[in-house]
Amino acid sequence: MSNPDCIVVGGGAIGLMSAHFLVERGRKVLLLEKGALARESSWAGGGIVSPMYPWRYPDAVNRLAVYGQRRYPEVLARLRDETGIDPELLPSGMLMLDEPEPGMWEWADKWSMKIERLTSRQALDAVQPGLDARFESGLWMPEIQQVRNPRLAKALAARARHTAGLTIREHAPVAGLLQQGDRITGVRLDSGETIAADSVLITAGAWTGGLMPPGCPAPAKIEPVKGQIVQFQAEPGQLTRMVMRESRYLIPRKDGLVLIGSTLEPGSFEKRTTAAALEDLKASAIALFPALAGCPVVNQWAGLRPGTADGVPFIGPCPAIEGLFVNAGQFRNGIVMGLGSALLAAQLMTGEQPFVDPAPYALG
Ligand SMILES: Cc1cc2nc3c(=O)[nH]c(=O)nc-3n(C[C@H](O)[C@H](O)[C@H](O)COP(=O)(O)OP(=O)(O)OC[C@H]3O[C@@H](n4cnc5c(N)ncnc54)[C@H](O)[C@@H]3O)c2cc1C
Numbered sequence: 001m002s003n004p005d006c007i008v009v010g011g012g013a014i015g016l017m018s019a020h021f022l023v024e025r026g027r028k029v030l031l032l033e034k035g036a037l038a039r040e041s042s043w044a045g046g047g048i049v050s051p052m053y054p055w056r057y058p059d060a061v062n063r064l065a066v067y068g069q070r071r072y073p074e075v076l077a078r079l080r081d082e083t084g085i086d087p088e089l090l091p092s093g094m095l096m097l098d099e100p101e102p103g104m105w106e107w108a109d110k111w112s113m114k115i116e117r118l119t120s121r122q123a124l125d126a127v128q129p130g131l132d133a134r135f136e137s138g139l140w141m142p143e144i145q146q147v148r149n150p151r152l153a154k155a156l157a158a159r160a161r162h163t164a165g166l167t168i169r170e171h172a173p174v175a176g177l178l179q180q181g182d183r184i185t186g187v188r189l190d191s192g193e194t195i196a197a198d199s200v201l202i203t204a205g206a207w208t209g210g211l212m213p214p215g216c217p218a219p220a221k222i223e224p225v226k227g228q229i230v231q232f233q234a235e236p237g238q239l240t241r242m243v244m245r246e247s248r249y250l251i252p253r254k255d256g257l258v259l260i261g262s263t264l265e266p267g268s269f270e271k272r273t274t275a276a277a278l279e280d281l282k283a284s285a286i287a288l289f290p291a292l293a294g295c296p297v298v299n300q301w302a303g304l305r306p307g308t309a310d311g312v313p314f315i316g317p318c319p320a321i322e323g324l325f326v327n328a329g330q331f332r333n334g335i336v337m338g339l340g341s342a343l344l345a346a347q348l349m350t351g352e353q354p355f356v357d358p359a360p361y362a363l364g
Pocket of ligand 1: 011012013033034035036038039040041042044045046047048049050172173174175203204205206208211226229261262302303304305306328330331332333334335337
């Protein structure tokens, strides 16, 4: 391959979608992934196509999230048709067994999202029968969807492998960036190989900080935040709604698998699952939907979210270093924000008018 125009470092959902939009804009792209494509956070997540308690987040998060919510149905249908892999975008809705919060109704008005207050057991049962008997009220968000993110990741990877103008190299860890003065000229792999390019986009999720040169400090603030999830096998259709209380959520897949997530464990790159998290998550699941007590636990895993203080990702050029760009730090919302984040990054890299004001995501 002759030198690419652009190197994308990191093949999670953010890197794969960014690479796709860059190729669509005529760039010749090389994507380098240290392991296999889309096997880290983008594989490990829950796939709720909404931030949890979205009114708690700044507009900068909601703007990208709402873009994803509106565009995913069409984008994922096309992805399914192109790859034969169905990411299972399901309109399960989100039933929140929490009280209304300040800012919630204003948020719903501002972003034109529906929230219905349910004030009786009968109303809860009409949305989702079988909830624990202590629940008498809730909040119903019928428009919230879920996506089966391991399948989304697989479909994105499959499309990437067949995209003209996009070259993928897996098991090719990037050790550092090549720089001449204040200009990026390419990357150096762990193997010592160097590859030249006009621009480099870092989409390395939780690992982004370690790749940034000293002149570009902002993404060093991205820290790994481990999240563990436990999976039950229920009967298909036994639970059909996503259910949440106090940041613990159940996500029912089409085939009866039910996820309960997730822990928030900042500060380390280790991904071990723990017996304590298993017991805690199981107890939370059964406390929401008691029938899960009779369902086997079939899996437990952990992933590393790219954590930032306020959940706002870094998207755009590194001001001090020409040719260096970042798209990382989507924290708990990289699936719902991923599409908009990737489009914005590609637009900023190709000089196109961005579809949202890029200022809140700027580095530095
Ligand atoms: C438990 C859990 C639940 C979640 N639930 C949701 C949810 O319901 N909804 C939602 O929207 N989001 C959710 N998320 C968040 C979402 O998964 C992440 O924000 C998103 O996947 C981040 O994507 P990414 O591509 O930046 O990171 P990743 O998927 O981690 O990809 C980064 C890639 O960079 C590669 N890489 C790193 N260093 C290098 C290097 N030096 N050279 C080459 N490659 C490198 C890694 O191997 C990796 O493949 C959840 C996350 C977790 C862990």
